[in-house]
Amino acid sequence: MNRKLAVAEPFLTERHRKMIRETAEKKGFEVRIMDSPEEDRNFLNEAEVIFGQAPETAKVSTALKWICTPFAGVDKFLAEDAFANPEAMLSNSSGAYGVTIAEHTVMMLLDILRRQPEYRQIVAAHEWRRDLLVRSIKGSRITLLGTGDIGQETAVRLRAFSPACLTGVNQSGKNPGGCFDRILTREQWETVLPETDVLLMSLPGTKETFHMVGEKQLSLLPDGAVIINVGRGTVIDQEKLIRELKAGRLYAGLDVFEKEPLTKDDPVWELPNLLITPHTAGNMTLMHTVDRITEMFLADLERYCRGEKPDHLVDRKKGY
Structure with missing residues (x-):
């Protein structure tokens, strides 16, 4: 046989x-x-x-x-x-998936910082406005949860924008490929949150990462911080993040959610300060x-x- x-x-x-x-x-x-x-x-x-x-x-x-x-x-x-x-x-x-997800991450980050969701609404209404304040990756303090293929490919691309600091978080404490300015372990990583302008996540969905970013961690981020998740939706306590987004304190770009797909009537669609992509960052397209x-x-x-x-x-x- x-x-x-x-x-x-x-x-x-x-x-x-x-x-x-x-x-x-x-x-x-x-x-x-x-x-x-x-x-x-x-x-x-x-x-x-x-x-x-x-x-x-x-x-x-x-x-x-x-x-x-x-x-x-x-x-x-x-x-x-x-x-x-x-x-x-x-x-x-x-x-x-490092290349495609890294490019997707940079796209989402630029979209948020350059206020493109709002400008798309302005253009759709045939209005001519140019007054929305924008921000830059240059000088931003960026923390990446996950330093595998996706984290490294993302760090390489972000480096070209001259951020103030690229901090990687992993279990080993090692700096793979020398892509990061510093590495923190899971035991240390929360100390950098008050100094994080952009929090990027590309972690797998495991028992250890479940709700790794919850109410406490979200509260430590400075006002106006941007969160982007292209790993697994379970890494963030979605209910607590929704509360922060409704309050207008944080911005987020989410490619993944705790329950997928989102239903048509899910209130998450209408959240302020949230950019949604339907789990397309790592698609095989x-x-x-x-x-x-x-x-x-x-x-x-x-x-x-x-x-x-x-x-x-x-x-x-x-x-x-």
């Missing part, structure tokens, strides 16, 4: 699908490529390797030995009963991202076939 490899990812182009098929077949796999898991459940349940977001299959398949999700987040694979085969490996595509995801999977497939573990292996207990 041939070893089976299933690909269930609709964003892949024919070029990417061909690359995966040719590489996997050379390794002796029977390959089935589909746009969604529903196309061929039987093949999925028999697959040794799956490239795609298929948590339902992982939960029932005893044949599965490795699943690679094309996303960075692995929330759907962290429950105790997430894998029918407890020895199955989980890898993600963290490291592929940028071809560079799709290229990187495919390259990373194929490199890990080579390792897997040599009997090695994938480079992007996830520790399911830690959640990343």
